[in-house]
Amino acid sequence: MEKLKVIKIGGNVIDNPSALEDFLRDFATISDAKILVHGGGAIASRTLEKMGIEPKMIEGRRITDADTLQVVTAVYAGLINKTIVATLQKYGCNAAGLSGADCNAIVSRKRAATPVDYGFVGDVETVNPGAFDLFLSSGITAVVCAINHDGHGQLLNTNADTVAAAIAAAMSGSYDTELVLCFEKEGVLMDKDNDKSVIPTIDKALFERLKREGRVSAGMLPKLKNAFDAIDAGVERVIIKSSGKLTLESGTTIQ
């Protein structure tokens, strides 16, 4: 099977123009078939603030009301997505920006309003591999933002890690698929205060042990859970690594 890399970057890269530029220059050199999934970053929050839209939070999590959905759709699917696509074109990587609505690529379901009504937040229901094959078969890199639709005209804001994992899982039937989750640290650390303590590989047994020993931080737990879900769904391997070392052997491999 042909190799496919599904690579996800988060807000820490997007908020830093020179880190984003460096990352995209590296990304463009990857010769395998590839898909880029990007998160949001602080631009959306700053824009909401400038527009005087007060953030509504419940238990530390943002509620996506109608005004907020408009702003995140604009910022994620418009500003960030097109900035990335234009930069990739500059580096010779033919790219196409997608939301889940485009080519009906990803259908989400609005999260139930109980116990907490998060507003226009979606959970991925279906990934349409044909939508991604259309681009892959033409040598075009899909650049995916985490805005999806429900198929009935409603856009929904979705978690970018989950979107990346769902795409990787859906493509694993026809590609040897690797999911790469880039973030600000060097990998999964044995000691969270020591950047040199990267755990090279984690299998399920080690994951259970790390959890028992309380070595998995609250932020890392959903990332690892997501990674093992992807493995269970057929993804060959998941790599958690620094966005600054995309093309270097580095980070933590989950398999």
Added chain:
Amino acid sequence: MEKLKVIKIGGNVIDNPSALEDFLRDFATISDAKILVHGGGAIASRTLEKMGIEPKMIEGRRITDADTLQVVTAVYAGLINKTIVATLQKYGCNAAGLSGADCNAIVSRKRAATPVDYGFVGDVETVNPGAFDLFLSSGITAVVCAINHDGHGQLLNTNADTVAAAIAAAMSGSYDTELVLCFEKEGVLMDKDNDKSVIPTIDKALFERLKREGRVSAGMLPKLKNAFDAIDAGVERVIIKSSGKLTLESGTTIQ
């Protein structure tokens, strides 16, 4: 040759959610191959205002400085484009939103800074028919916003009428192409105050006569000029009509 309709809607439809919904429901029923090009509307201006970005105007025309480009990219390529795409999906029309950067579909050149520096405004240089064929050959309707790129990483704001005409011209080599420019009036009017005075067809001779007689309004002149440029470039016919009567025989045919 297969028929292709390139249809352009402007701000008057986009600013009116129920008119936009009606238009898109009609648009989805068109069985010919089709491409939709959309303008901006007042949302971008309102957003700039809310964000406290003061409009810079020279001789009544907006200057697209760096902040303004960010906002129009967000609003046109993100909010408006994805709202249209999700609505078309609801009506069973598989659609994909595009800026000129996506699939390298449209390359523009930044307008010269003299005599007036309009900022990040582009004029269409190249339309890549292969980018549109990719979607047409899969039965997917491209939904195009008027944000392009220069191929060197710079996004540029471009006139949507010109984008529509340039796409129609580029596709006319391989399709029997009709360009439909939708706007708020019934067509080109003989008497601008009488909506019933629609001129059914205009050829070059009549256009010259109308200009001589001063019957072409300042707003209509560039639209007609654009239409005849498209005809000269190989487009079969151009129709200028009301966005409310998309699927009805109506408006003014230019050929």
